[in-house]
Amino acid sequence: MTETIAKKIALLKAGQLSEEDFLETLKNFPYENMGNIKLDFHRQIRRGLPEVIYGSGKSIEQLEKIAQKFTEVGEDILITRIDPGKFEQLESSFPNLIYHPQARIVTFDREPQVKFKGTILVLSAGSSDEYAAEEAYVSARYLGNNVEKEYDVGIACLSRILDLQHKLNDYSVLIVTAGMEGALPSVVAGLTATPIIAVPTAVGYGANFGGLSALLAMLNACSGGVSVVNIDNGFGAAFQATLINRKISR
Numbered sequence: 001m002t003e004t005i006a007k008k009i010a011l012l013k014a015g016q017l018s019e020e021d022f023l024e025t026l027k028n029f030p031y032e033n034m035g036n037i038k039l040d041f042h043r044q045i046r047r048g049l050p051e052v053i054y055g056s057g058k059s060i061e062q063l064e065k066i067a068q069k070f071t072e073v074g075e076d077i078l079i080t081r082i083d084p085g086k087f088e089q090l091e092s093s094f095p096n097l098i099y100h101p102q103a104r105i106v107t108f109d110r111e112p113q114v115k116f117k118g119t120i121l122v123l124s125a126g127s128s129d130e131y132a133a134e135e136a137y138v139s140a141r142y143l144g145n146n147v148e149k150e151y152d153v154g155i156a157c158l159s160r161i162l163d164l165q166h167k168l169n170d171y172s173v174l175i176v177t178a179g180m181e182g183a184l185p186s187v188v189a190g191l192t193a194t195p196i197i198a199v200p201t202a203v204g205y206g207a208n209f210g211g212l213s214a215l216l217a218m219l220n221a222c223s224g225g226v227s228v229v230n231i232d233n234g235f236g237a238a239f240q241a242t243l244i245n246r247k248i249s250r
Contacts, residue, residue, distance in 0.1 A: 008022050033175055037062060052080065053066055070108075075129055078110050078142050083087070083104065087099045104135065105135060107142055114145065116246050118145075118173070119145045120173070121244060123150050124176075125178035132234040138220045154180075161191070165191045168192035172245045173241040174195070174197070175237045177200075179200070179211065182218045186217075186218070194230050195226055197240055198237075200231050215231055
């Protein structure tokens with residue numbers, strides 16, 4: 001929204017936009033009231049990052065209204081937790097949307113703009129943790145970051161993460177996803193001074209308790225510098241990593 005308003009101001013100054021049309025843009029503040037849907041387009045200005053839509057549980061009709069309004073306003077869209085069937089229905093009305101299947105994320109079909117200098121690295125302990133890692137990776141990219149990833153580097157073979165040790169300090173933030181006993185973030189924290197955001201996943205056998213054991217392990221990490229988000233919350237990790245990266249980039 002910040003970029004949209006800046007462009008509108010430039011057009012207004014150049015006489016290419018009427019005052020009425022400019023005021024129409026500002027009508028979205030503080031939010032767009034669509035009845036049972038209230039979209040916070042002011043968030044980009046207030047917090048520096050746009051509103052992201054949590055898609056799970058929303059009807060296709062609600063998602064279509066949201067996509068239509070984002071299209072009208074010219075704001076980039078990021079919808080998390082969308083299954084393939086729901087995306088197919090949504091795509092029929094909005095062919096400008098693309099689907100990131102591993103991340104279960106929907107975005108507009110355009111390359112995200114990099115806004116911050118630092119780079120975020122996303123790690124996954126196992127290939128089974130990729131769904132959470134990909135949610136973090138795609139979200140971080142579309143929030144304006146340079147992002148890299150290294151998957152299947154868990155502690156069952158320490159050589160895999162030790163091979164990366166030489167470059168871990170090159171990043172502004174590390175996002176580390178792990179299930180089972182959730183040990184990878186603590187190990188990584190012992191190898192680097194880079195801030196770590198840990199994402200426990202629901203990967204594991206019965207005593208994993210749907211990611212609870214990994215969550216508790218990460219909260220009790222012996223190594224300092226580990227922050228923890230909720231189970232499977234790759235987006236939450238990406239958002240927090242972006243806030244850190246934005247501060248470092250200034």
